[in-house]
Amino acid sequence: MQTKIKPITPETLSEAKNIILEGGVVAMPTETVYGLGGNAFDDGAVQRIFEVKGRPNDNPLIAHVHSGYDISRIIDYDPPYAKKLREAFLPGPLTLVYPSTGKVSPYVSCGLNTLAVRVPAHAGAQAFLKEVDIPIVAPSANLSKHVSPTSAKHVFEDFDGKIPLILDGGECVGGIESTVCDVTGEVPVILRPGLITREMIAEVVGDCKEDKPDLTKAEKVKSPGVLYKHYSPRCKTMLFLADELEKALQAIADNAGLKIGVLCEEEKVTVLESLAVRVFSLGDTETEMASRLYKLLRDAEKECDLLIAIEPKKQDGVMIGVLNRLRKACTSKDVRH
Ligand code: AMP
Numbered sequence: 416m417q418t419k420i421k422p423i424t425p426e427t428l429s430e431a432k433n434i435i436l437e438g439g440v441v442a443m444p445t446e447t448v449y450g451l452g453g454n455a456f457d458d459g460a461v462q463r464i465f466e467v468k469g470r471p472n473d474n475p476l477i478a479h480v481h482s483g484y485d486i487s488r489i490i491d492y493d494p495p496y497a498k499k500l501r502e503a504f505l506p507g508p509l510t511l512v513y514p515s516t517g518k519v520s521p522y523v524s525c526g527l528n529t530l531a532v533r534v535p536a537h538a539g540a541q542a543f544l545k546e547v548d549i550p551i552v553a554p555s556a557n558l559s560k561h562v563s564p565t566s567a568k569h570v571f572e573d574f575d576g577k578i579p580l581i582l583d584g585g586e587c588v589g590g591i592e593s594t595v596c597d598v599t600g601e602v603p604v605i606l607r608p609g610l611i612t613r614e615m616i617a618e619v620v621g622d623c624k625e626d627k628p629d630l631t632k633a634e635k636v637k638s639p640g641v642l643y644k645h646y647s648p649r650c651k652t653m654l655f656l657a658d659e660l661e662k663a664l665q666a667i668a669d670n671a672g673l674k675i676g677v678l679c680e681e682e683k684v685t686v687l688e689s690l691a692v693r694v695f696s697l698g699d700t701e702t703e704m705a706s707r708l709y710k711l712l713r714d715a716e717k718e719c720d721l722l723i724a725i726e727p728k729k730q731d732g733v734m735i736g737v738l739n740r741l742r743k744a745c746t747s748k749d750v751r752h
Pocket residue numbers: 474475476477512524527529530531553554555592595606607637638639640641
């Protein structure tokens with residue numbers, strides 16, 4: 416199969432719609448990362464997505480809809496506080512997990528009685544979702560465990576020859592996946608941190624909890640995706656804390672025979688640039704760090720044998736999501752492979 420990358424035009428949207436209605440998959444841009452989209456009502460299409468990504472079959476998918484879509488078709492109960500969250504943050508990088516009506520394919524939620532729904536803000540994603548006017552399941556368009564894609568080129572690297580069409584909507588500005596927030600209980604519970612933070616949600620609805628699963632007790636985890644090793648570059652990695660620069664410098668010296676890359680925040684760049692290493696700067700601000708992380712991990716795996724990452728100093732707000740991804744990418748201790 417030839418994989419085409421095409422800009423989003425009325426013609427390519429209609430081509431994408433035909434592929435979707437025939438049970439195929441199409442990659443689409445969103446403001447967070449690119450997604451691998453298929454018809455959420457079609458068992459075959461949903462299974463094909465798991466197959467093509469090599470995704471474990473207990474890691475549920477998010478259904479994406481356009482802003483005019485009536486979600487009561489697919490969700491069973493909509494607590495009043497969820498409406499407030501939609502009004503405050505959607506369209507945008509927030510996924511809400513509701514009780515499901517069970518109308519979408521059972522493969523979408525991997526046997527859970529809930530459904531994760533997201534309304535992306537990206538204009539190209541909205542155009543595509545309006546064109547098809549059905550919920551589109553769209554996990555990140557990367558091979559399972561690999562770094563998530565923030566450009567059409569990244570999608571092509573992982574799926575050349577495996578999918579027919581990538582809709583090119585430019586580089587993703589958000590850069591890390593949506594915040595996943597459970598709205599099935601009394602108060603919202605964050606299952607995966609992202610650009611919409613716990614504080615932002617609590618400000619709108621008064622309270623918001625964070626699910627911190629005990630990863631040694633897998634059966635109690637609400638959002639199975641959090642268990643897996645994720646986002647990993649295909650080179651060796653080491654991770655140091657923000658105040659462990661000395662240790663990182665020692666690791667550079669100890670691995671002098673390798674092509675070394677160092678990923679760190681901008682303020683550490685000057686110290687490292689004098690050494691024989693390639694420096695990948697995450698930038699200064701939390702939004703810069705979120706939007707650059709995956710691109711830099713993909714650049715690093717192409718150029719280096721060993722990537723040494725040093726955590727940024729700021730660790731709250733949006734950085735909770737950035738660090739969650741960075742740690743899963745550069746360590747493998749507490750997650751399933
Ligand atoms: P991805 O599409 O690759 O960004 O991954 C989707 C994320 O959403 C994973 O972390 C899943 O565990 C989570 N998710 C999807 N559906 C549900 C659901 N019904 N309940 C809880 N988490 C979900």
